Amino acid sequence: MDYLLWLEETPFSIWMRESGPAFFGSLIFHSIGMGFVVGLHVAMNLRILGVAPGIPLSLMRRFFGVLWVSLVVVSVSGVLLLIAYPAKALTNPVFYFKLSAVVAALIITRALTRAVLQHASYDAISAPRRARVLAALSLLLWAGVVTSGRFLAYTYNILMASHQY
């Protein structure tokens, strides 16, 4: 708790909290970035599950540039939001669930990339069952990420470490 107290007293943390443009700007970038990260996964997973079979599966990788940029945007904005209210998230189990789900989902993305996106083998035939199971799991995980992200704003026990004393 001591380092949370220290962090929230730093000028940068205070500025992130008290400046409307800084805080809402970060929220906005986080939302747009998440929209693209989750949206790209929705498209990729639906395609693996057999929707829109006319899309050559390996060419879905051509959207990975957008995915990478979006991942950078959500990470940076996420850290900024964390700096604004460090205790709010770090003392809430929901936050750790969200982070774990993100990590698990990205591991699945890497596995799917290697298994079915790297080569043109599955461009015209349906993806193997294992890949389809992973795609469905990925969709569930991203739904969990979005839901836990929303619930972070409602389930915190401590808004600021300094309010504890």
Place this chain on the structure above:
Amino acid sequence: MEALLDFSHWSGIYDFMNTSWGWPTIESLHFMGLSTLIGTVGLFDLRMIGLAKGIPMSALHKLVPWGIAGYALNVTTGFMFVSTAPDQYLFNPAFQTKLALMVIAGVNVLVFYRFSWGPVKRSGADDSPPRAARVAAAISLTCWIGVIVCGRLITYYRPPYFWCFWC
């Protein structure tokens, strides 16, 4: 405004939204709908602008019905927010701008399907679509990103401190 609130009470939406988990649950669904729209219509737009050449636009368009489902989910969940707290939305410049952007996006959809969908559907995997289609794609992306921005700003411009641009 009264009618909206009355409907919310009558239908049970109001009570549901005021449970401890009702509002954030519907917000989560609203975000999933938004993401689905971005991942389907948004990707189709990106392809028309020139990204991911090699993917036939007609094939990518097969994802669009899922985007329409996401849109329908968001109209439904959006109505649940607005009818439960109409004063927080109807007099809110961020919400008003959000609706205006949705109207522009809607007109853009009609114009696109009337004039550009035919040539886009017939174009090859590596082709660029006609200029009108690229413009429509840019308008669509701009509108939907603007809708997300305005959605987030709704809690920033809370009435009664802000009313609307033209009042």
